[in-house]
Amino acid sequence: MGVVDGPSGVSFGDRGLAYGDGMFETILVRDGTPMLWKYHVARLHDGGRRLGISLPSEKALHDAMAAACSQVQGDAVFKLIVTRGEGGRGYLPPSVAEPAWQCRAVPFDANTACWQGITARLCHLVLSDQPALAGIKHLSRLENVMARREWTDPRIAEGLLLDARGELVEGTCMNVAWCEQGQWFTPGLRHSGVAGTLRAALLDAGFLTISAIDTAGLSHSDAVVVFNSVQGVWPLERLMGSDGQLLAEWNDLALHRTFQHDAHPFLGYPSLIQ
Amino acid sequence: MGVVDGPSGVSFGDRGLAYGDGMFETILVRDGTPMLWKYHVARLHDGGRRLGISLPSEKALHDAMAAACSQVQGDAVFKLIVTRGEGGRGYLPPSVAEPAWQCRAVPFDANTACWQGITARLCHLVLSDQPALAGIKHLSRLENVMARREWTDPRIAEGLLLDARGELVEGTCMNVAWCEQGQWFTPGLRHSGVAGTLRAALLDAGFLTISAIDTAGLSHSDAVVVFNSVQGVWPLERLMGSDGQLLAEWNDLALHRTFQHDAHPFLGYPSLIQ
Structure with missing residues (x-):
């Protein structure tokens, strides 16, 4: 299908699933080049700062994007999900959270x-x-x-x-x-x-x-x-x-x-x- | 640890993870008996009706609760997560969704x-x-x-x-x-x-x-x-x-x-x- 998976999902205890406690990005990638990349990274960082979720480095994100999209012919949409990870007591996040992130690229044709x-x-x-x-x-x-x-x-x-x-x-x-x-x-x-x-x-x-x-x-x-x-x-x-x-x-x-x-x-x- | 898992989590494409598109319940279970069971089921059904998410039967839920809690000594909290499942186009749910549900029981002592x-x-x-x-x-x-x-x-x-x-x-x-x-x-x-x-x-x-x-x-x-x-x-x-x-x-x-x-x-x- 040309679909490239990162990790296969999240655990029962992941706060992204439990509380919607995370963020996502969907990025158009054309001929391997992510469009508006700096803006997507900036929005993610702004969200991470406001929610208190630490993020992978821009280089790690870029590497993940490149790896996922290298398997897709033509244009792709790269989707990234970052959650606060597991733990904490109920709604209270853990004092040191280990954010979980994963991604997928799918072939895309604009409508x-x-x-x-x-x-x-x-x-x-x-x-x-x-x-x-x-x-x-x-x-x-x-x-x-x-x-x-x-x-x-x-x-x-x-x-x-x-x-x-x-x-x-x-x-x-x-x-x-x-x-x-x-x-x-x-x-x-x-x-x-x-x-x-x-x-x-x-x-x-x-x-x-x-x-x-x-x-x-x-x-x-x-x-x-x-x-x-x-x-x-x-x-x-x-x-x-x-x-x-x-x-x-x-x-x-x-x-x-x-x-x-x-x-x-x-x-x-x-x-x-x- | 006395923790009983249902399914181990959800996939990348699950709408519960992607959009917070689902519901949960946390139920106190004492000596195997779920407290306020009818109220928990009623709230879940009300939410399912309003969100358009179809739910497991009350019997299936009760069986899952009993199985999970049978492994826990003493009081337990049974947590159930029901999501709309996978699919759809972006925010639009699929016309026929296959809801995903899973649960876990953990030992509990009231504060x-x-x-x-x-x-x-x-x-x-x-x-x-x-x-x-x-x-x-x-x-x-x-x-x-x-x-x-x-x-x-x-x-x-x-x-x-x-x-x-x-x-x-x-x-x-x-x-x-x-x-x-x-x-x-x-x-x-x-x-x-x-x-x-x-x-x-x-x-x-x-x-x-x-x-x-x-x-x-x-x-x-x-x-x-x-x-x-x-x-x-x-x-x-x-x-x-x-x-x-x-x-x-x-x-x-x-x-x-x-x-x-x-x-x-x-x-x-x-x-x-x-």
Whole structure:
């Protein structure tokens, strides 16, 4: 299958399994080169610092990535799981924990049809506020699972999530951006959400600006995209409500292309501008 | 060691590890008899229904409990982990999932010193609101870990958690109750928290009433206890703030004893009334 396993899993007593006490990364690897590698390592280190989980060295991670991906033909997604390991008394971590980490690479083909445009929906689930965990790609992701369980219609490619203020946060597995008067914005993720690596790169590049928006504002924006570091950029053609009603439509193809033009090179994907 | 293992862990692709997509139970077993068994099974079934995870039959669970605990001398704690199993596309569960479950029994001695009274502290972490998950003993418990990591002083036995409204929710691993004018109250857990089985039994018995309280109210209450189905009832002698200041003290031993008198028989523990 071209699937390369690291260790075969975790023990019953691993805190990643017991409490979601850990983090993960999914990294696009093209021709053996990990895309946005520095951003993935930086996010992992930020999470490790905030959660108090010590991490393998960047070199050890890179070696593991290279070994796993060397067995895969073509593009791959490298997934890494780091847990706090075993031990402690209940929720209290051990004073000296031995983190457990493992990884796997699987062959990957981006869903290029979605680069042309998708239908998204607004999720019914409201993301909870937790500043202590916001931004971290941690393992306690049951909210994302519950949001993604809301629909099975394959014509709907992604679901958008709001917080209790009614402000847009992210998609179930992608970040989100909208365009107003030629400028692209993305939510700040201080209260909830996962700080994606492509989002970080686009913020650093000055292409994205932090802002806030609700669904009314979103429906009046000039364009909306969802994006992540594996799939690239999916422009929204339409947004459905959680009850199936049409909330908004967008059709400014040129605007969408400007976002892809700036974002896709970070992933080695085409800009799509003709 | 008297430890009995079920299956040795979960695979890399198990959704319990990947996303905290599952539930657990910890059940006190005394002389081979599981305490509050019906309540543990009921909570598991409620969680399974809400998360869409199908469960082993009650008989299969009971057989697993009996097999695991038969190897342990004296009292035991039986821990069960049920995950949604493997598969799906990212957060989307597979249309037909094969849940994975496993268990372990470990010897247990209740911390009887804490039945005499404890010092608790108010946690800095504020529990997030998520009605879709509130009450369920699910595996996405990183908030509890983060709260429990706030202190290491062994003289502090438990931490109390508030929500964003400033209302008391629970301890890091125990439910909470307070007494006003002879009546005992506990939070409703509609927004957050784990609905403990001893709490459920005491509600059913009419000994507890749902109410709401903030820290100011709590400090003026006549007595406060934390409790769960494994450790029994720990009366609060004092509550410290997250910065170490004394917030409140309680010393009505007779009131504490009334709670233990009603709760401890559910666990086969002594009522402690002289």
